[in-house]
Amino acid sequence: MSRKGKSTAVGLLNHANDCFANSILQALASVPTLRNFLDECDDKQESLACALKEMIDSLNEPITYPKALSVWPFLHELEAIYKSRISRSQHDAHELLHLIFETIHDQRVKSTRAEHADRLSQKKPTSASPATPIVPFESYTQDIITCATCGYTPPMTISSFLVMSLNVPNTWHTTLDKCLASLLNTECIRDFGCDNCRYTDLKRRTTNNIELQQRLEDIDPAEMPADIETLLNKAIVSTIAKKTLLNTLSPILVVHLSRSIFTGTASRNSCRVEIQEYITLTSYQNSVEKTEEFAAGQTPTYPAQFQTPSKVRYRLAAMVRHQGTHQHGHYECYRRKMNHPIEVSLSNESIDGDGQQFARKHHNLIPWKTGEKDWWRISDTLVWECRIDEVLKQTKAAYLLLYEQC
Numbered sequence: 199m200s201r202k203g204k205s206t207a208v209g210l211l212n213h214a215n216d217c218f219a220n221s222i223l224q225a226l227a228s229v230p231t232l233r234n235f236l237d238e239c240d241d242k243q244e245s246l247a248c249a250l251k252e253m254i255d256s257l258n259e260p261i262t263y264p265k266a267l268s269v270w271p272f273l274h275e276l277e278a279i280y281k282s283r284i285s286r287s288q289h290d291a292h293e294l295l296h297l298i299f300e301t302i303h304d305q306r307v308k309s310t311r312a313e314h315a316d317r318l319s320q321k322k323p324t325s326a327s328p329a330t331p332i333v334p335f336e337s338y339t340q341d342i343i344t345c346a347t348c349g350y351t352p353p354m355t356i357s358s359f360l361v362m363s364l365n366v367p368n369t370w371h372t373t374l375d376k377c378l379a380s381l382l383n384t385e386c387i388r389d390f391g392c393d394n395c396r397y398t399d400l401k402r403r404t405t406n407n408i409e410l411q412q413r414l415e416d417i418d419p420a421e422m423p424a425d426i427e428t429l430l431n432k433a434i435v436s437t438i439a440k441k442t443l444l445n446t447l448s449p450i451l452v453v454h455l456s457r458s459i460f461t462g463t464a465s466r467n468s469c470r471v472e473i474q475e476y477i478t479l480t481s482y483q484n485s486v487e488k489t490e491e492f493a494a495g496q497t498p499t500y501p502a503q504f505q506t507p508s509k510v511r512y513r514l515a516a517m518v519r520h521q522g523t524h525q526h527g528h529y530e531c532y533r534r535k536m537n538h539p540i541e542v543s544l545s546n547e548s549i550d551g552d553g554q555q556f557a558r559k560h561h562n563l564i565p566w567k568t569g570e571k572d573w574w575r576i577s578d579t580l581v582w583e584c585r586i587d588e589v590l591k592q593t594k595a596a597y598l599l600l601y602e603q604c
């Protein structure tokens with residue numbers, strides 16, 4: 199526990215089951231990239247982002263005496279947006295985090311579109327389409343499908359996510375890398391309707407129809423006209439291989455270790471998941487520009503040959519742990535200290551390479567010396583200093599991991 203006169207962190211009061219929200223707000227306060235993004239948000243149209251900025255700034259106040267705030271001014275803003283009440287019973291921290299991200303994302307989309315319409319009406323210079331709304335926690339995956347019968351690969355589909363949910367296996371031990379690998383594996387799907395197999399079959403069946411044959415010559419199986427589609431034999435199915443890859447990776451990556459087991463009743467999976475301070479992911483970015491359709495929220499397609507793999511490195515900024523059962527438990531947050539220069543005596547030899555690299559990128563931050571107690575463990579109003587090793591030891595309870603690109 200923090201002593202008087204020594205630097206400490208602002209805690210959050212727990213009136214009744216508030217730990218789910220307290221832990222999330224503390225975690226979000228440890229991500230400088232998020233705080234920088236919130237500065238760009240519009241006061242009127244992006245009310246949740248503004249409420250979050252206020253909360254984060256209050257939580258990051260450098261103090262040397264115990265201090266605790268209530269999370270409710272922020273939660274009341276969420277209630278106002280959805281015109282509903284958040285009950286005082288137990289809630290899932292992951293669901294709250296997703297709701298916060300989704301609301302900030304949606305408010306940003308609306309604000310960007312309104313700004314675009316405004317510029318058009320005032321005849322100010324603008325791009326041809328609304329700019330793609332960008333939030334620093336939205337990443338994309340892509341699915342590549344290959345038909346085992348004909349080898350056809352339709353254009354890949356791109357999906358976005360705000361939180362990366364990983365299934366934790368029902369074993370006693372695993373690693374974060376293994377959980378990530380199971381998301382990005384290749385799966386076989388039977389009885390899939392391959393457009394190309396059905397198209398080839400149609401061509402074979404209709405050799406006597408010269409007019410149809412000529413039309414079919416110019417058709418791309420991926421963009422079958424509706425009248426041709428009705429002629430296809432839907433009974434033709436094949437086995438496909440579906441590979442999921444990471445596409446665009448955002449500056450902030452939140453990993454949710456899904457620990458729910460449903461066997462009649464819901465229970466909690468206490469599998470030990472070895473977590474890492476640094477992770478490196480491979481993204482397959484598109485070297486072609488995002489299309490106008492994409493900005494309007496539709497799914498674009500990119501040919502595989504335009505994909506360039508690149509490595510993206512992340513560093514752990516915060517971790518939310520959950521202890522107890524599926525129904526009843528307690529959330530705590532481990533968060534990396536925001537580095538206040540008054541705390542640090544810099545010695546280049548004693549700072550590890552990763553820390554220096556991170557500090558150069560986020561030049562307002564100064565790294566702590568390796569091995570120092572540069573993390574806070576926060577359980578509502580209780581605050582302890584700790585080292586990264588203690589964070590990484592929380593293998594049975596680790597629930598949400600907030601990573602930041604470095």
Ligand SMILES: [Zn+2]
Pocket residue numbers: 345346347348349350392393394395396436
């Ligand atoms: Zn096929």
